Amino acid sequence: MKRLLSDIGKNMLKLREKYDIVVVGAGPAGLAFIKTVRKENPHASILLLEKYSYPRDKICGDGISSLVPPLIGEIFPEIADKISKESLTQKYRIWYPSGECITKLSPPLNVIPRKTFDYLLWTATVDQSIDVLEEASATKLIFDECRAIQGIQFIHEKNERSVKADLIVGADGSNSIVRRQTSLSPRYENGIIAVRQYVKGIPNIDDGLVFFLDPDNIGYFWIFPFKKDGERWANIGYGTKKSNLRGKFYQWCEDPKVKEYLGDGILQGTLKGFPLNIINSRFAKLRIKDAIWGKGYLLLGDAAGLIHPYTGEGISAALLSGKIAAELYNKKLPMQQLGKTYQREIINVLQNFYALIYTSKLYILPCLIPPPWRALYVKILSWIENRKPY
Numbered sequence: 001m002k003r004l005l006s007d008i009g010k011n012m013l014k015l016r017e018k019y020d021i022v023v024v025g026a027g028p029a030g031l032a033f034i035k036t037v038r039k040e041n042p043h044a045s046i047l048l049l050e051k052y053s054y055p056r057d058k059i060c061g062d063g064i065s066s067l068v069p070p071l072i073g074e075i076f077p078e079i080a081d082k083i084s085k086e087s088l089t090q091k092y093r094i095w096y097p098s099g100e101c102i103t104k105l106s107p108p109l110n111v112i113p114r115k116t117f118d119y120l121l122w123t124a125t126v127d128q129s130i131d132v133l134e135e136a137s138a139t140k141l142i143f144d145e146c147r148a149i150q151g152i153q154f155i156h157e158k159n160e161r162s163v164k165a166d167l168i169v170g171a172d173g174s175n176s177i178v179r180r181q182t183s184l185s186p187r188y189e190n191g192i193i194a195v196r197q198y199v200k201g202i203p204n205i206d207d208g209l210v211f212f213l214d215p216d217n218i219g220y221f222w223i224f225p226f227k228k229d230g231e232r233w234a235n236i237g238y239g240t241k242k243s244n245l246r247g248k249f250y251q252w253c254e255d256p257k258v259k260e261y262l263g264d265g266i267l268q269g270t271l272k273g274f275p276l277n278i279i280n281s282r283f284a285k286l287r288i289k290d291a292i293w294g295k296g297y298l299l300l301g302d303a304a305g306l307i308h309p310y311t312g313e314g315i316s317a318a319l320l321s322g323k324i325a326a327e328l329y330n331k332k333l334p335m336q337q338l339g340k341t342y343q344r345e346i347i348n349v350l351q352n353f354y355a356l357i358y359t360s361k362l363y364i365l366p367c368l369i370p371p372p373w374r375a376l377y378v379k380i381l382s383w384i385e386n387r388k389p390y
């Protein structure tokens with residue numbers, strides 16, 4: 001039996017005055033955290049605040065990398081078989097401006113609209129043992145005189161409410177309110193913005209996930225095909241640090257190569273954008289500039305700025321951060337030890353997972369090399385890469 005507000009009637013949930021944990025945000029990070037805490041800690045009192053009502057959309061490329069299924073198997077074993085495999089592919093193709101392209105075989109990649117994917121995680125997590133408030137938007141952290149967090153304020157059904165908590169978990173995405181109110185540098189400096197839209201009825205071209213690199217703007221346009229109701233759809237989008245995102249997105253839609261992939265496909269809904277908080281990296285080494293924990297709080301997933309710096313992948317890091325943080329929480333460590341260990345472990349694991357040297361060769365170096373040399377580099381790279389399996 002689920003204890004969802006929608007089931008039992010809004011306003012009927014009687015909140016505690018104080019919780020052990022308040023999780024802000026029901027994306028992959030927040031849900032992975034709760035699910036992992038519950039495995040060993042059935043009695044911790046947990047409140048989950050989510051801004052929207054589930055199932056909710058999330059602006060994303062919907063690309064599920066090969067790092068994700070093992071994490072789902074560990075954290076949410078009951079839904080591992082429910083994840084659709086109809087859009088699975090084992091390749092991706094990168095097009096460079098010179099007209100060269102690289103086709104890579106890959107461990108399985110999937111494309112699943114986040115509305116569907118996140119809802120599966122939600123159904124596996126939310127049950128009677130946690131208090132859940134949908135359409136509850138966190139607005140303000142409550143600090144004591146030592147800057148330790150005591151609780152949180154939020155708006156629910158136009159009413160301002162607050163609860164106290166021993167731990168606030170900021171899993172509220174790239175625009176995280178928990179991050180902005182705890183960080184020394186409230187504006188996230190390392191972000192890029194991307195827009196995406198769906199297309200219905202695209203031709204059946206077997207290239208897997210497709211990227212068009214745009215080195216002059218340090219960005220890329222993507223086409224991630226998937227199947228829905230017997231038809232071929234694609235999630236298409238464009239991301240860059242630079243401006244005029246929408247203009248560039250529509251320019252890319254007119255590119256002759258892109259048009260081959262989209263055929264007579266029809267754009268659905270509206271073009272929507274959202275920031276991606278990417279992780280800092282220097283010489284292929286990941287670094288976190290500001291602490292992702294403090295007195296009474298932890299940041300997870302995009303709120304912690306953990307997105308892959310070159311590919312924009314972030315679902316795996318969100319799941320991982322939720323899992324690692326919760327396992328440490330379950331050990332009942334003092335806050336300082338919990339926070340420090342969490343920050344160290346997440347960086348170490350991502351450093352291995354993100355394969356920065358390899359991905360920089362494909363996505364970033366072509367952007368940094370001046371155009372006269374770029375074409376030669378890409379020619380040699382594609383010659384080498386097209387000859388080897390993954």
Ligand SMILES: Cc1cc2nc3c(=O)[nH]c(=O)nc-3n(C[C@H](O)[C@H](O)[C@H](O)COP(=O)(O)OP(=O)(O)OC[C@H]3O[C@@H](n4cnc5c(N)ncnc54)[C@H](O)[C@@H]3O)c2cc1C
Nearest residue numbers: 025027028029051060061063138172173301302314315318
């Ligand atoms: C355009 C775009 C394309 C992307 N493509 C890919 C891709 O193809 N593959 C990939 O792996 N990653 C991709 N990413 C990154 C990926 O979307 C994120 O890394 C991932 O969603 C992070 O999960 P999360 O749980 O940390 O945050 P989110 O998934 O953003 O979840 C945060 C949750 O918090 C809620 N929330 C926000 N503010 C509040 C508040 N004040 N109070 C209460 N709740 C709140 C939100 O409603 C949301 O449910 C893309 C991102 C963008 C923007």
